[in-house]
Amino acid sequence: MSDLLEFAQSDPGLLIGGEWREAHAGGRFAVLDPADGTELAKAADGSVHDAVDALDAAVAAQAAWAETAPRERGEILRAGYAGVTAHADEFARLISLEMGKTLAEAKGEVGYGAEFLRWFSEEAVRVHGRWMHAPAGGSRLLTMKKPVGPCLLITPWNFPLAMATRKIGPAIAAGCTMVVKPAELTPLTTLALARVLTEAGLPPGVLNVVTTSDSAALSKELMADDRLRKVSFTGSTEVGKILVRQSAGELQRLSMELGGNAPFLVFEDADVAAAVDGAMLAKMRNMGEACTSANRFLVHESVAEEFGARLAERMAALRTGRGQDDGVDVGPLINPDAVESIDQLVTDAVHDGATLLTGGKVPDGPGYFYPPTVLSGVPEDSQINGVEIFGPVAPISTFADEDEAVRRANGTEYGLVAYAYTRDLARTIRLAERLEFGMLGLNTGLVSNPAAPFGGVKSSGFGREGGFEGIEEYLSTTYVGIGVS
Ligand code: ADP
Numbered sequence: 001m002s003d004l005l006e007f008a009q010s011d012p013g014l015l016i017g018g019e020w021r022e023a024h025a026g027g028r029f030a031v032l033d034p035a036d037g038t039e040l041a042k043a044a045d046g047s048v049h050d051a052v053d054a055l056d057a058a059v060a061a062q063a064a065w066a067e068t069a070p071r072e073r074g075e076i077l078r079a080g081y082a083g084v085t086a087h088a089d090e091f092a093r094l095i096s097l098e099m100g101k102t103l104a105e106a107k108g109e110v111g112y113g114a115e116f117l118r119w120f121s122e123e124a125v126r127v128h129g130r131w132m133h134a135p136a137g138g139s140r141l142l143t144m145k146k147p148v149g150p151c152l153l154i155t156p157w158n159f160p161l162a163m164a165t166r167k168i169g170p171a172i173a174a175g176c177t178m179v180v181k182p183a184e185l186t187p188l189t190t191l192a193l194a195r196v197l198t199e200a201g202l203p204p205g206v207l208n209v210v211t212t213s214d215s216a217a218l219s220k221e222l223m224a225d226d227r228l229r230k231v232s233f234t235g236s237t238e239v240g241k242i243l244v245r246q247s248a249g250e251l252q253r254l255s256m257e258l259g260g261n262a263p264f265l266v267f268e269d270a271d272v273a274a275a276v277d278g279a280m281l282a283k284m285r286n287m288g289e290a291c292t293s294a295n296r297f298l299v300h301e302s303v304a305e306e307f308g309a310r311l312a313e314r315m316a317a318l319r320t321g322r323g324q325d326d327g328v329d330v331g332p333l334i335n336p337d338a339v340e341s342i343d344q345l346v347t348d349a350v351h352d353g354a355t356l357l358t359g360g361k362v363p364d365g366p367g368y369f370y371p372p373t374v375l376s377g378v379p380e381d382s383q384i385n386g387v388e389i390f391g392p393v394a395p396i397s398t399f400a401d402e403d404e405a406v407r408r409a410n411g412t413e414y415g416l417v418a419y420a421y422t423r424d425l426a427r428t429i430r431l432a433e434r435l436e437f438g439m440l441g442l443n444t445g446l447v448s449n450p451a452a453p454f455g456g457v458k459s460s461g462f463g464r465e466g467g468f469e470g471i472e473e474y475l476s477t478t479y480v481g482i483g484v485s
Helices: 004-009 048-066 070-086 088-099 103-126 162-174 188-199 215-223 237-246 272-288 304-316 336-351 402-410 425-434 470-474
Strands: 014-016 019-021 028-032 039-044 130-133 139-147 151-154 178-181 207-209 230-234 253-257 262-266 294-300 355-358 373-376 393-399 417-421 439-442 475-483
Touching (some): 004 039, 088 188, 103 470, 151 215, 162 178, 162 188, 178 215, 230 470, 272 294, 272 393, 272 417, 294 304, 304 373, 336 373, 402 425, 417 425
Parallel strands (some): 151 230, 178 207, 230 253, 262 294, 294 393, 373 393
Antiparallel strands (some): 014 207, 139 475
């Protein structure tokens, strides 16, 4: 399958009921290279009509798929894992081309993304219920798990492979069929993944893929259909709220992985060198285009200067350029709007009194580049501390004590992930208890792991992906009361 790249770029169309076919209206939209804005490929522009066909196919396949042996579903996922891994270089190239990240980062995503297929291949055979005596005696209580039914899986552009596998993996394992709707900016990786999973033995209709330039219309139509039973979404809080409202009509089950505003705390007792390493990872993974990206650096006043200087030195040494070129550390951002909004946040922060330690200047075109940037002395109420930056900018503020650090860390509508560097064991426990986030990275700048439950609280959404929890999102519980007297 050395033609996987070629396949994804050859406008294969929509995958519906096991067939690749054109959109009904025959429309296509362009997929652009963010390094220079040129066209990489065209993708089929699926309409509401196509989406309903895809749901029809998912509904038709649901009953038989739910009855397959768990081991069979697990083996298909395992073969999918092998397929993605065997084509790691092609997947990495495709991700890098359509999304912009460097090849090294894209390879990292392939490893991470494939691992969801392996993890859920193992989870497929571990779905079980319980059997108990009713507390008052006289009957027995049996619980069993069933697939929730046909799902709509909506993925974002920042991790085109991993955000797809961490929804598709558990859906397959649980016995659900699905319609996948990739981001219009990065649809190609999903097409390649669908082909690999089909070749891994997935029966027709289990996985349907509809690419479109009009996601809103498609999801609205599908969510108004009572045959759709579940929506899993990763993207902005704004769109997540629309989908939550939309789900009220037919009461679909929901998983919502939304925005973040991760605080990165460095305490006075931290290993500052390790904190800088962690900061580079937490900030620069995916060029800062991740909901887990460290958004606000809150550093104890006694170590802030040292931390800022070291971080600025590391950030200034990074080379920006086309993600597929040798020696490049930082690729382009996804589109011109991203560059403009980040530039505005930095300009405003400087206006508010922050000091630019490195970066902060948009280079001349082509491409959507923004340089790695560090700001120190950022006032607490500066806008950059209140919004998701989604780019390579590290704003540093100081705090005086742990209470202030916790208060400021929690002072956001978001609650996805927090990071903290400290060598005080008691403090780590206090932080884990007091920080209002779904995840906490202690002395590490990377929390994402297929074996761990990823997800947030507050405006970061609800539901968990990965871990033992991940498959639960695709299962419903049936309870059977049994009289025995
Ligand atoms: P981002 O800000 O990361 O681009 P979005 O929330 O806009 O995040 O997009 C995430 C996913 O949601 C993409 O697949 C996009 O096509 C889709 N999307 C955007 N708007 C809507 C909508 N109104 N209804 C359903 N899906 C949408």
